[in-house]
Amino acid sequence: MAPAFGTSGLRGLVSDLTDELVRDYVRAFLTTVTVTAVYVGRDLRESSPRISQAVISAVREAGLIAVDCRAVPTPALACASLQNQAAAIMVTGSHIPADRNGLKFYTPLGEITKRDEATINAALGAVFVADDGRVEAAEVLGSFAKRYVDAFGANALKGLRVGVYQHSSVARDLLVDVIAQLGAIAVPLGRSENFVPVDTEAVDPDTRQLLAQWCQDHELDAIVSTDGDADRPMVADATGQVIAGDVLGVLTALDLGAEAVVTPINANSMVEKVGFAEVRFTRIGSPYVIAGMDEYRGRQVVGFEPNGGFLLGFDAYGGATKALPTRDCMLPILAPLCMAARRGVKIAELVAELPQIFTAADRLKDIPTPQSKAFT
Structure with missing residues:
Protein backbone atom coordinates (compact mmCIF):
# COMPACT_ATOMS: atom_id res chain seq x y z
CA MET A 1 0.00 0.00 0.00
CA VAL A 140 8.74 26.04 20.61
CA LEU A 141 7.41 24.32 23.74
CA GLY A 142 7.87 27.27 26.10
CA SER A 143 5.82 29.69 24.03
CA PHE A 144 3.16 27.04 23.43
CA ALA A 145 2.79 26.43 27.18
CA LYS A 146 2.64 30.19 27.84
CA ARG A 147 -0.21 30.47 25.34
CA TYR A 148 -2.48 28.50 27.69
CA VAL A 149 -1.17 29.71 31.03
CA ASP A 150 -1.82 33.28 29.87
CA ALA A 151 -5.31 32.31 28.70
CA PHE A 152 -6.52 30.61 31.89
CA GLY A 153 -4.35 32.01 34.69
CA ALA A 154 -1.89 30.51 37.15
CA ASN A 155 -4.54 29.29 39.65
CA ALA A 156 -7.17 28.08 37.19
CA LEU A 157 -6.89 24.45 38.34
CA LYS A 158 -5.84 25.06 41.94
CA GLY A 159 -6.91 22.29 44.30
CA LEU A 160 -7.30 19.60 41.63
CA ARG A 161 -5.36 16.36 41.20
CA VAL A 162 -5.01 15.62 37.51
CA GLY A 163 -3.44 12.44 36.18
CA VAL A 164 -1.42 12.69 32.97
CA TYR A 165 -1.34 9.44 30.99
CA GLN A 166 2.02 9.99 29.35
CA HIS A 167 2.57 6.77 27.27
CA SER A 168 4.58 7.84 24.17
CA SER A 169 2.82 11.15 23.54
CA VAL A 170 5.15 13.85 22.28
CA ALA A 171 3.33 16.20 24.70
CA ARG A 172 3.78 14.00 27.77
CA ASP A 173 6.14 16.37 29.62
CA LEU A 174 4.45 19.51 28.29
CA LEU A 175 1.10 18.37 29.71
CA VAL A 176 2.57 17.80 33.17
CA ASP A 177 4.22 21.23 33.05
CA VAL A 178 1.11 23.14 31.93
CA ILE A 179 -1.21 21.37 34.38
CA ALA A 180 1.19 22.25 37.20
CA GLN A 181 1.56 25.88 36.03
CA LEU A 182 -2.24 26.17 36.19
CA GLY A 183 -2.12 25.27 39.88
CA ALA A 184 -3.15 21.59 39.89
CA ILE A 185 -1.18 18.64 41.24
CA ALA A 186 -0.09 16.79 38.11
CA VAL A 187 0.35 13.03 38.54
CA PRO A 188 2.40 11.40 35.72
CA LEU A 189 1.16 7.93 34.80
CA GLY A 190 1.99 5.16 32.33
CA ARG A 191 5.11 6.56 30.66
CA SER A 192 6.36 4.22 27.93
CA GLU A 193 9.67 4.04 26.08
CA ASN A 194 7.98 2.11 23.27
CA PHE A 195 5.46 3.74 20.94
CA VAL A 196 1.84 3.23 22.02
CA PRO A 197 -0.77 3.96 19.29
CA VAL A 198 -3.46 5.64 21.42
CA ASP A 199 -6.60 6.39 19.42
CA THR A 200 -8.60 9.02 21.33
CA GLU A 201 -11.70 8.32 19.25
CA ALA A 202 -11.74 4.59 20.00
CA VAL A 203 -10.15 4.00 23.40
CA ASP A 204 -9.70 0.25 23.92
CA PRO A 205 -11.29 -1.57 26.91
CA ASP A 206 -7.95 -2.31 28.62
CA THR A 207 -7.03 1.38 28.62
CA ARG A 208 -10.46 2.35 29.94
CA GLN A 209 -10.04 -0.12 32.80
CA LEU A 210 -6.56 1.26 33.51
CA LEU A 211 -7.90 4.82 33.66
CA ALA A 212 -10.59 3.83 36.14
CA GLN A 213 -8.04 2.06 38.35
CA TRP A 214 -5.67 5.05 38.30
CA CYS A 215 -8.50 7.39 39.32
CA GLN A 216 -9.27 5.19 42.29
CA ASP A 217 -5.65 4.55 43.32
CA HIS A 218 -4.54 8.20 43.08
CA GLU A 219 -7.81 9.95 44.05
CA LEU A 220 -7.83 11.95 40.83
CA ASP A 221 -10.30 14.58 39.65
CA ALA A 222 -9.52 13.78 36.01
CA ILE A 223 -7.00 12.09 33.72
CA VAL A 224 -5.75 13.76 30.55
CA SER A 225 -3.71 12.52 27.61
CA THR A 226 -3.26 12.86 23.84
CA ASP A 227 -2.55 10.75 20.80
CA GLY A 228 1.03 10.30 19.59
CA ASP A 229 1.55 13.71 17.96
CA ALA A 230 -0.71 15.58 20.40
CA ASP A 231 -3.31 17.01 18.07
CA ARG A 232 -6.11 14.98 19.68
CA PRO A 233 -7.04 15.13 23.40
CA MET A 234 -8.25 12.47 25.78
CA VAL A 235 -10.01 13.45 29.01
CA ALA A 236 -11.49 11.08 31.58
CA ASP A 237 -13.57 12.17 34.57
CA ALA A 238 -12.97 11.28 38.22
CA THR A 239 -14.28 7.75 37.67
CA GLY A 240 -12.10 7.13 34.62
CA GLN A 241 -15.00 7.53 32.20
CA VAL A 242 -13.64 8.85 28.89
CA ILE A 243 -15.44 11.96 27.61
CA ALA A 244 -16.03 11.85 23.87
CA GLY A 245 -13.98 14.27 21.78
CA ASP A 246 -16.98 16.01 20.26
CA VAL A 247 -18.42 16.55 23.75
CA LEU A 248 -15.13 18.18 24.76
CA GLY A 249 -15.48 20.25 21.59
CA VAL A 250 -18.91 21.54 22.56
CA LEU A 251 -17.77 22.43 26.09
CA THR A 252 -14.72 24.23 24.72
CA ALA A 253 -16.79 26.14 22.15
CA LEU A 254 -19.18 27.23 24.92
CA ASP A 255 -16.30 28.40 27.09
CA LEU A 256 -14.94 30.42 24.17
CA GLY A 257 -18.30 32.02 23.40
CA ALA A 258 -18.19 30.76 19.81
CA GLU A 259 -20.82 32.02 17.39
CA ALA A 260 -20.32 29.44 14.64
CA VAL A 261 -19.22 25.81 14.86
CA VAL A 262 -17.96 23.65 11.99
CA THR A 263 -17.69 19.91 12.55
CA PRO A 264 -17.80 16.68 10.49
CA ILE A 265 -21.05 14.89 9.80
CA ASN A 266 -20.12 12.07 12.22
CA ALA A 267 -20.05 14.44 15.22
CA ASN A 268 -22.64 14.30 18.00
CA SER A 269 -25.77 16.14 16.82
CA MET A 270 -26.10 17.60 20.31
CA VAL A 271 -24.03 20.50 18.94
CA GLU A 272 -27.20 21.77 17.24
CA LYS A 273 -29.10 21.98 20.52
CA VAL A 274 -26.88 24.08 22.80
CA GLY A 275 -27.43 27.56 21.36
CA PHE A 276 -24.70 28.29 18.82
CA ALA A 277 -25.84 30.81 16.20
CA GLU A 278 -24.71 28.57 13.33
CA VAL A 279 -23.60 24.97 13.01
CA ARG A 280 -22.23 23.52 9.80
CA PHE A 281 -21.48 19.85 9.14
CA THR A 282 -18.75 18.82 6.69
CA ARG A 283 -17.17 15.72 5.24
CA ILE A 284 -14.83 13.82 7.59
CA GLY A 285 -11.31 15.23 7.82
CA SER A 286 -9.71 18.38 9.22
CA PRO A 287 -9.08 19.91 5.74
CA TYR A 288 -12.85 19.94 5.18
CA VAL A 289 -13.42 21.51 8.60
CA ILE A 290 -10.88 24.23 7.82
CA ALA A 291 -12.55 24.93 4.48
CA GLY A 292 -15.89 25.28 6.26
CA MET A 293 -14.41 27.64 8.85
CA ASP A 294 -13.06 29.87 6.08
CA GLU A 295 -16.65 30.73 5.17
CA TYR A 296 -17.09 32.35 8.60
CA ARG A 297 -13.85 34.36 8.47
CA GLY A 298 -14.06 37.45 10.67
CA ARG A 299 -16.48 35.82 13.11
CA GLN A 300 -15.98 33.84 16.30
CA VAL A 301 -15.79 30.47 14.56
CA VAL A 302 -14.37 27.21 15.83
CA GLY A 303 -14.15 23.69 14.49
CA PHE A 304 -13.77 20.32 16.15
CA GLU A 305 -13.83 16.63 15.28
CA PRO A 306 -15.13 13.54 17.11
CA ASN A 307 -11.50 12.60 17.80
CA GLY A 308 -11.29 15.75 19.94
CA GLY A 309 -8.99 17.83 17.75
CA PHE A 310 -10.05 21.48 18.15
CA LEU A 311 -9.52 24.29 15.63
CA LEU A 312 -9.63 27.90 16.80
CA GLY A 313 -10.64 30.42 14.14
CA PHE A 314 -10.38 33.69 16.11
CA ASP A 315 -8.27 35.34 18.82
CA ALA A 316 -9.83 34.20 22.09
CA TYR A 317 -9.74 35.01 25.82
CA GLY A 318 -9.26 38.72 25.26
CA GLY A 319 -6.76 38.12 22.49
CA ALA A 320 -4.38 36.11 24.69
CA THR A 321 -4.91 32.98 22.64
CA LYS A 322 -4.36 33.61 18.95
CA ALA A 323 -6.27 31.76 16.25
CA LEU A 324 -4.86 28.31 15.49
CA PRO A 325 -6.82 26.72 12.61
CA THR A 326 -5.35 23.25 12.97
CA ARG A 327 -6.14 20.40 15.33
CA ASP A 328 -5.07 21.20 18.89
CA CYS A 329 -5.19 18.98 21.97
CA MET A 330 -4.44 21.53 24.70
CA LEU A 331 -7.47 23.81 24.39
CA PRO A 332 -10.12 21.03 24.59
CA ILE A 333 -8.28 19.53 27.58
CA LEU A 334 -7.88 22.75 29.53
CA ALA A 335 -11.03 24.73 28.71
CA PRO A 336 -13.50 22.13 30.11
CA LEU A 337 -11.34 21.49 33.20
CA CYS A 338 -10.99 25.22 33.89
CA MET A 339 -14.71 25.79 33.28
CA ALA A 340 -15.55 23.09 35.83
CA ALA A 341 -13.06 24.52 38.33
CA ARG A 342 -14.51 28.06 37.98
CA ARG A 343 -17.97 26.74 38.68
CA GLY A 344 -16.85 24.48 41.52
CA VAL A 345 -18.25 21.32 39.90
CA LYS A 346 -16.86 18.06 38.55
CA ILE A 347 -16.31 17.79 34.81
CA ALA A 348 -18.85 14.94 34.72
CA GLU A 349 -21.47 17.44 35.94
CA LEU A 350 -20.72 19.75 33.01
CA VAL A 351 -21.23 16.85 30.63
CA ALA A 352 -24.50 15.89 32.34
CA GLU A 353 -25.88 19.40 31.72
CA LEU A 354 -25.60 18.97 27.94
CA PRO A 355 -28.40 17.45 25.85
CA GLN A 356 -28.07 13.71 26.32
CA ILE A 357 -27.52 12.39 22.80
CA PHE A 358 -25.20 9.40 22.78
CA THR A 359 -22.77 8.16 20.14
CA ALA A 360 -20.22 5.34 19.95
CA ALA A 361 -17.06 4.84 17.92
CA ASP A 362 -14.61 2.05 17.28
CA ARG A 363 -12.25 1.07 14.46
CA LEU A 364 -11.56 -1.75 12.04
CA LYS A 365 -7.88 -2.45 11.52
CA ASP A 366 -5.81 -3.30 8.43
CA ILE A 367 -8.57 -2.75 5.85
CA PRO A 368 -7.02 -2.36 2.33
CA THR A 369 -7.41 1.21 1.06
CA PRO A 370 -9.22 0.24 -2.20
CA GLN A 371 -11.77 -1.69 -0.17
CA SER A 372 -12.35 1.10 2.36
CA LYS A 373 -12.70 3.72 -0.37
CA ALA A 374 -15.68 1.80 -1.73
CA PHE A 375 -17.62 3.08 1.30
CA THR A 376 -16.83 6.80 0.76
Whole structure:
Protein backbone atom coordinates (compact mmCIF):
# COMPACT_ATOMS: atom_id res chain seq x y z
CA MET A 1 0.00 0.00 0.00
CA ALA A 2 1.78 3.13 -1.24
CA PRO A 3 1.79 6.22 1.02
CA ALA A 4 -1.19 8.50 0.32
CA PHE A 5 -3.07 11.46 1.77
CA GLY A 6 -5.86 10.55 4.18
CA THR A 7 -8.12 12.57 6.46
CA SER A 8 -5.12 14.53 7.78
CA GLY A 9 -1.74 14.26 6.10
CA LEU A 10 0.26 11.69 4.18
CA ARG A 11 0.52 8.23 5.73
CA GLY A 12 2.02 4.89 4.84
CA LEU A 13 4.13 1.97 6.01
CA VAL A 14 7.57 2.95 7.29
CA SER A 15 9.10 0.54 4.79
CA ASP A 16 7.45 2.51 1.96
CA LEU A 17 8.43 5.93 3.32
CA THR A 18 11.94 5.83 1.89
CA ASP A 19 14.20 8.86 2.14
CA GLU A 20 13.81 9.53 -1.58
CA LEU A 21 10.01 9.32 -1.46
CA VAL A 22 9.94 11.65 1.56
CA ARG A 23 12.21 14.14 -0.19
CA ASP A 24 10.01 13.92 -3.28
CA TYR A 25 6.87 14.87 -1.32
CA VAL A 26 8.71 17.68 0.47
CA ARG A 27 10.01 19.08 -2.83
CA ALA A 28 6.49 18.92 -4.26
CA PHE A 29 5.07 20.72 -1.20
CA LEU A 30 7.68 23.47 -1.47
CA THR A 31 6.48 24.31 -4.98
CA THR A 32 3.17 25.41 -3.41
CA VAL A 33 4.55 27.95 -0.88
CA THR A 34 6.71 31.07 -0.94
CA VAL A 35 8.75 31.05 2.27
CA THR A 36 12.33 31.38 3.45
CA ALA A 37 12.12 28.82 6.26
CA VAL A 38 10.43 25.51 7.05
CA TYR A 39 9.86 24.36 10.64
CA VAL A 40 10.33 20.58 11.03
CA GLY A 41 9.00 18.55 13.96
CA ARG A 42 8.51 14.90 14.78
CA ASP A 43 6.75 12.52 17.16
CA LEU A 44 8.41 9.79 19.26
CA ARG A 45 8.17 6.87 16.81
CA GLU A 46 11.41 5.00 16.20
CA SER A 47 11.28 5.87 12.48
CA SER A 48 10.62 9.60 12.94
CA PRO A 49 14.23 10.86 13.40
CA ARG A 50 15.31 9.22 10.12
CA ILE A 51 12.33 10.61 8.20
CA SER A 52 12.85 14.02 9.81
CA GLN A 53 16.43 14.11 8.50
CA ALA A 54 15.14 13.33 5.00
CA VAL A 55 12.72 16.26 5.30
CA ILE A 56 15.48 18.60 6.47
CA SER A 57 17.70 17.44 3.61
CA ALA A 58 14.99 18.24 1.05
CA VAL A 59 14.39 21.68 2.58
CA ARG A 60 18.10 22.48 2.35
CA GLU A 61 18.22 21.20 -1.24
CA ALA A 62 15.58 23.82 -2.03
CA GLY A 63 17.84 26.54 -0.63
CA LEU A 64 15.60 27.22 2.36
CA ILE A 65 16.34 27.38 6.08
CA ALA A 66 15.33 24.19 7.87
CA VAL A 67 14.34 24.95 11.48
CA ASP A 68 14.71 21.74 13.49
CA CYS A 69 12.12 21.77 16.28
CA ARG A 70 12.84 18.17 17.30
CA ALA A 71 10.08 16.25 19.16
CA VAL A 72 7.13 18.62 19.61
CA PRO A 73 3.33 18.43 19.51
CA THR A 74 1.86 19.04 16.06
CA PRO A 75 -0.19 22.09 17.18
CA ALA A 76 2.90 23.62 18.84
CA LEU A 77 4.80 23.27 15.55
CA ALA A 78 1.90 24.79 13.58
CA CYS A 79 1.60 27.64 16.08
CA ALA A 80 5.32 28.46 15.76
CA SER A 81 5.19 28.42 11.96
CA LEU A 82 2.16 30.75 11.93
CA GLN A 83 3.87 33.17 14.30
CA ASN A 84 6.98 33.26 12.08
CA GLN A 85 5.22 33.19 8.69
CA ALA A 86 7.04 29.97 7.80
CA ALA A 87 5.95 26.63 6.39
CA ALA A 88 6.03 23.53 8.60
CA ILE A 89 6.27 19.77 8.18
CA MET A 90 5.46 17.36 11.02
CA VAL A 91 6.74 13.79 10.84
CA THR A 92 4.03 11.71 12.50
CA GLY A 93 1.66 8.84 12.02
CA SER A 94 -0.65 10.29 14.68
CA HIS A 95 -2.46 7.42 16.42
CA ILE A 96 -1.75 4.62 13.91
CA PRO A 97 0.62 1.69 14.73
CA ALA A 98 4.39 2.13 14.98
CA ASP A 99 5.09 0.33 11.70
CA ARG A 100 3.47 3.30 9.93
CA ASN A 101 4.35 6.98 9.78
CA GLY A 102 3.56 10.07 7.75
CA LEU A 103 3.92 13.78 7.03
CA LYS A 104 1.66 16.72 7.87
CA PHE A 105 2.17 19.92 5.87
CA TYR A 106 1.48 23.52 6.92
CA THR A 107 1.63 26.73 4.91
CA PRO A 108 2.10 30.12 6.67
CA LEU A 109 -1.71 30.24 6.85
CA GLY A 110 -2.17 26.85 8.51
CA GLU A 111 -2.90 23.23 7.59
CA ILE A 112 -3.02 22.42 3.88
CA THR A 113 -6.35 21.93 2.13
CA LYS A 114 -7.54 19.13 -0.11
CA ARG A 115 -6.80 21.40 -3.06
CA ASP A 116 -3.21 21.74 -1.79
CA GLU A 117 -2.94 17.96 -1.56
CA ALA A 118 -3.91 17.65 -5.23
CA THR A 119 -1.30 20.28 -6.16
CA ILE A 120 1.38 18.41 -4.20
CA ASN A 121 0.52 15.13 -5.90
CA ALA A 122 0.71 16.84 -9.29
CA ALA A 123 4.15 18.31 -8.46
CA LEU A 124 5.82 15.04 -7.45
CA GLY A 125 9.12 14.79 -9.25
CA ALA A 126 10.07 18.45 -8.75
CA VAL A 127 13.83 19.03 -8.60
CA PHE A 128 15.79 21.63 -6.63
CA VAL A 129 19.53 22.17 -6.94
CA ALA A 130 20.17 25.16 -4.68
CA ASP A 131 21.34 23.27 -1.55
CA ASP A 132 22.60 26.39 0.19
CA GLY A 133 20.04 26.35 2.97
CA ARG A 134 20.86 26.22 6.67
CA VAL A 135 19.66 24.11 9.57
CA GLU A 136 18.70 26.09 12.65
CA ALA A 137 17.26 24.94 15.97
CA ALA A 138 14.08 26.27 17.55
CA GLU A 139 12.51 25.97 20.99
CA VAL A 140 8.74 26.04 20.61
CA LEU A 141 7.41 24.32 23.74
CA GLY A 142 7.87 27.27 26.10
CA SER A 143 5.82 29.69 24.03
CA PHE A 144 3.16 27.04 23.43
CA ALA A 145 2.79 26.43 27.18
CA LYS A 146 2.64 30.19 27.84
CA ARG A 147 -0.21 30.47 25.34
CA TYR A 148 -2.48 28.50 27.69
CA VAL A 149 -1.17 29.71 31.03
CA ASP A 150 -1.82 33.28 29.87
CA ALA A 151 -5.31 32.31 28.70
CA PHE A 152 -6.52 30.61 31.89
CA GLY A 153 -4.35 32.01 34.69
CA ALA A 154 -1.89 30.51 37.15
CA ASN A 155 -4.54 29.29 39.65
CA ALA A 156 -7.17 28.08 37.19
CA LEU A 157 -6.89 24.45 38.34
CA LYS A 158 -5.84 25.06 41.94
CA GLY A 159 -6.91 22.29 44.30
CA LEU A 160 -7.30 19.60 41.63
CA ARG A 161 -5.36 16.36 41.20
CA VAL A 162 -5.01 15.62 37.51
CA GLY A 163 -3.44 12.44 36.18
CA VAL A 164 -1.42 12.69 32.97
CA TYR A 165 -1.34 9.44 30.99
CA GLN A 166 2.02 9.99 29.35
CA HIS A 167 2.57 6.77 27.27
CA SER A 168 4.58 7.84 24.17
CA SER A 169 2.82 11.15 23.54
CA VAL A 170 5.15 13.85 22.28
CA ALA A 171 3.33 16.20 24.70
CA ARG A 172 3.78 14.00 27.77
CA ASP A 173 6.14 16.37 29.62
CA LEU A 174 4.45 19.51 28.29
CA LEU A 175 1.10 18.37 29.71
CA VAL A 176 2.57 17.80 33.17
CA ASP A 177 4.22 21.23 33.05
CA VAL A 178 1.11 23.14 31.93
CA ILE A 179 -1.21 21.37 34.38
CA ALA A 180 1.19 22.25 37.20
CA GLN A 181 1.56 25.88 36.03
CA LEU A 182 -2.24 26.17 36.19
CA GLY A 183 -2.12 25.27 39.88
CA ALA A 184 -3.15 21.59 39.89
CA ILE A 185 -1.18 18.64 41.24
CA ALA A 186 -0.09 16.79 38.11
CA VAL A 187 0.35 13.03 38.54
CA PRO A 188 2.40 11.40 35.72
CA LEU A 189 1.16 7.93 34.80
CA GLY A 190 1.99 5.16 32.33
CA ARG A 191 5.11 6.56 30.66
CA SER A 192 6.36 4.22 27.93
CA GLU A 193 9.67 4.04 26.08
CA ASN A 194 7.98 2.11 23.27
CA PHE A 195 5.46 3.74 20.94
CA VAL A 196 1.84 3.23 22.02
CA PRO A 197 -0.77 3.96 19.29
CA VAL A 198 -3.46 5.64 21.42
CA ASP A 199 -6.60 6.39 19.42
CA THR A 200 -8.60 9.02 21.33
CA GLU A 201 -11.70 8.32 19.25
CA ALA A 202 -11.74 4.59 20.00
CA VAL A 203 -10.15 4.00 23.40
CA ASP A 204 -9.70 0.25 23.92
CA PRO A 205 -11.29 -1.57 26.91
CA ASP A 206 -7.95 -2.31 28.62
CA THR A 207 -7.03 1.38 28.62
CA ARG A 208 -10.46 2.35 29.94
CA GLN A 209 -10.04 -0.12 32.80
CA LEU A 210 -6.56 1.26 33.51
CA LEU A 211 -7.90 4.82 33.66
CA ALA A 212 -10.59 3.83 36.14
CA GLN A 213 -8.04 2.06 38.35
CA TRP A 214 -5.67 5.05 38.30
CA CYS A 215 -8.50 7.39 39.32
CA GLN A 216 -9.27 5.19 42.29
CA ASP A 217 -5.65 4.55 43.32
CA HIS A 218 -4.54 8.20 43.08
CA GLU A 219 -7.81 9.95 44.05
CA LEU A 220 -7.83 11.95 40.83
CA ASP A 221 -10.30 14.58 39.65
CA ALA A 222 -9.52 13.78 36.01
CA ILE A 223 -7.00 12.09 33.72
CA VAL A 224 -5.75 13.76 30.55
CA SER A 225 -3.71 12.52 27.61
CA THR A 226 -3.26 12.86 23.84
CA ASP A 227 -2.55 10.75 20.80
CA GLY A 228 1.03 10.30 19.59
CA ASP A 229 1.55 13.71 17.96
CA ALA A 230 -0.71 15.58 20.40
CA ASP A 231 -3.31 17.01 18.07
CA ARG A 232 -6.11 14.98 19.68
CA PRO A 233 -7.04 15.13 23.40
CA MET A 234 -8.25 12.47 25.78
CA VAL A 235 -10.01 13.45 29.01
CA ALA A 236 -11.49 11.08 31.58
CA ASP A 237 -13.57 12.17 34.57
CA ALA A 238 -12.97 11.28 38.22
CA THR A 239 -14.28 7.75 37.67
CA GLY A 240 -12.10 7.13 34.62
CA GLN A 241 -15.00 7.53 32.20
CA VAL A 242 -13.64 8.85 28.89
CA ILE A 243 -15.44 11.96 27.61
CA ALA A 244 -16.03 11.85 23.87
CA GLY A 245 -13.98 14.27 21.78
CA ASP A 246 -16.98 16.01 20.26
CA VAL A 247 -18.42 16.55 23.75
CA LEU A 248 -15.13 18.18 24.76
CA GLY A 249 -15.48 20.25 21.59
CA VAL A 250 -18.91 21.54 22.56
CA LEU A 251 -17.77 22.43 26.09
CA THR A 252 -14.72 24.23 24.72
CA ALA A 253 -16.79 26.14 22.15
CA LEU A 254 -19.18 27.23 24.92
CA ASP A 255 -16.30 28.40 27.09
CA LEU A 256 -14.94 30.42 24.17
CA GLY A 257 -18.30 32.02 23.40
CA ALA A 258 -18.19 30.76 19.81
CA GLU A 259 -20.82 32.02 17.39
CA ALA A 260 -20.32 29.44 14.64
CA VAL A 261 -19.22 25.81 14.86
CA VAL A 262 -17.96 23.65 11.99
CA THR A 263 -17.69 19.91 12.55
CA PRO A 264 -17.80 16.68 10.49
CA ILE A 265 -21.05 14.89 9.80
CA ASN A 266 -20.12 12.07 12.22
CA ALA A 267 -20.05 14.44 15.22
CA ASN A 268 -22.64 14.30 18.00
CA SER A 269 -25.77 16.14 16.82
CA MET A 270 -26.10 17.60 20.31
CA VAL A 271 -24.03 20.50 18.94
CA GLU A 272 -27.20 21.77 17.24
CA LYS A 273 -29.10 21.98 20.52
CA VAL A 274 -26.88 24.08 22.80
CA GLY A 275 -27.43 27.56 21.36
CA PHE A 276 -24.70 28.29 18.82
CA ALA A 277 -25.84 30.81 16.20
CA GLU A 278 -24.71 28.57 13.33
CA VAL A 279 -23.60 24.97 13.01
CA ARG A 280 -22.23 23.52 9.80
CA PHE A 281 -21.48 19.85 9.14
CA THR A 282 -18.75 18.82 6.69
CA ARG A 283 -17.17 15.72 5.24
CA ILE A 284 -14.83 13.82 7.59
CA GLY A 285 -11.31 15.23 7.82
CA SER A 286 -9.71 18.38 9.22
CA PRO A 287 -9.08 19.91 5.74
CA TYR A 288 -12.85 19.94 5.18
CA VAL A 289 -13.42 21.51 8.60
CA ILE A 290 -10.88 24.23 7.82
CA ALA A 291 -12.55 24.93 4.48
CA GLY A 292 -15.89 25.28 6.26
CA MET A 293 -14.41 27.64 8.85
CA ASP A 294 -13.06 29.87 6.08
CA GLU A 295 -16.65 30.73 5.17
CA TYR A 296 -17.09 32.35 8.60
CA ARG A 297 -13.85 34.36 8.47
CA GLY A 298 -14.06 37.45 10.67
CA ARG A 299 -16.48 35.82 13.11
CA GLN A 300 -15.98 33.84 16.30
CA VAL A 301 -15.79 30.47 14.56
CA VAL A 302 -14.37 27.21 15.83
CA GLY A 303 -14.15 23.69 14.49
CA PHE A 304 -13.77 20.32 16.15
CA GLU A 305 -13.83 16.63 15.28
CA PRO A 306 -15.13 13.54 17.11
CA ASN A 307 -11.50 12.60 17.80
CA GLY A 308 -11.29 15.75 19.94
CA GLY A 309 -8.99 17.83 17.75
CA PHE A 310 -10.05 21.48 18.15
CA LEU A 311 -9.52 24.29 15.63
CA LEU A 312 -9.63 27.90 16.80
CA GLY A 313 -10.64 30.42 14.14
CA PHE A 314 -10.38 33.69 16.11
CA ASP A 315 -8.27 35.34 18.82
CA ALA A 316 -9.83 34.20 22.09
CA TYR A 317 -9.74 35.01 25.82
CA GLY A 318 -9.26 38.72 25.26
CA GLY A 319 -6.76 38.12 22.49
CA ALA A 320 -4.38 36.11 24.69
CA THR A 321 -4.91 32.98 22.64
CA LYS A 322 -4.36 33.61 18.95
CA ALA A 323 -6.27 31.76 16.25
CA LEU A 324 -4.86 28.31 15.49
CA PRO A 325 -6.82 26.72 12.61
CA THR A 326 -5.35 23.25 12.97
CA ARG A 327 -6.14 20.40 15.33
CA ASP A 328 -5.07 21.20 18.89
CA CYS A 329 -5.19 18.98 21.97
CA MET A 330 -4.44 21.53 24.70
CA LEU A 331 -7.47 23.81 24.39
CA PRO A 332 -10.12 21.03 24.59
CA ILE A 333 -8.28 19.53 27.58
CA LEU A 334 -7.88 22.75 29.53
CA ALA A 335 -11.03 24.73 28.71
CA PRO A 336 -13.50 22.13 30.11
CA LEU A 337 -11.34 21.49 33.20
CA CYS A 338 -10.99 25.22 33.89
CA MET A 339 -14.71 25.79 33.28
CA ALA A 340 -15.55 23.09 35.83
CA ALA A 341 -13.06 24.52 38.33
CA ARG A 342 -14.51 28.06 37.98
CA ARG A 343 -17.97 26.74 38.68
CA GLY A 344 -16.85 24.48 41.52
CA VAL A 345 -18.25 21.32 39.90
CA LYS A 346 -16.86 18.06 38.55
CA ILE A 347 -16.31 17.79 34.81
CA ALA A 348 -18.85 14.94 34.72
CA GLU A 349 -21.47 17.44 35.94
CA LEU A 350 -20.72 19.75 33.01
CA VAL A 351 -21.23 16.85 30.63
CA ALA A 352 -24.50 15.89 32.34
CA GLU A 353 -25.88 19.40 31.72
CA LEU A 354 -25.60 18.97 27.94
CA PRO A 355 -28.40 17.45 25.85
CA GLN A 356 -28.07 13.71 26.32
CA ILE A 357 -27.52 12.39 22.80
CA PHE A 358 -25.20 9.40 22.78
CA THR A 359 -22.77 8.16 20.14
CA ALA A 360 -20.22 5.34 19.95
CA ALA A 361 -17.06 4.84 17.92
CA ASP A 362 -14.61 2.05 17.28
CA ARG A 363 -12.25 1.07 14.46
CA LEU A 364 -11.56 -1.75 12.04
CA LYS A 365 -7.88 -2.45 11.52
CA ASP A 366 -5.81 -3.30 8.43
CA ILE A 367 -8.57 -2.75 5.85
CA PRO A 368 -7.02 -2.36 2.33
CA THR A 369 -7.41 1.21 1.06
CA PRO A 370 -9.22 0.24 -2.20
CA GLN A 371 -11.77 -1.69 -0.17
CA SER A 372 -12.35 1.10 2.36
CA LYS A 373 -12.70 3.72 -0.37
CA ALA A 374 -15.68 1.80 -1.73
CA PHE A 375 -17.62 3.08 1.30
CA THR A 376 -16.83 6.80 0.76
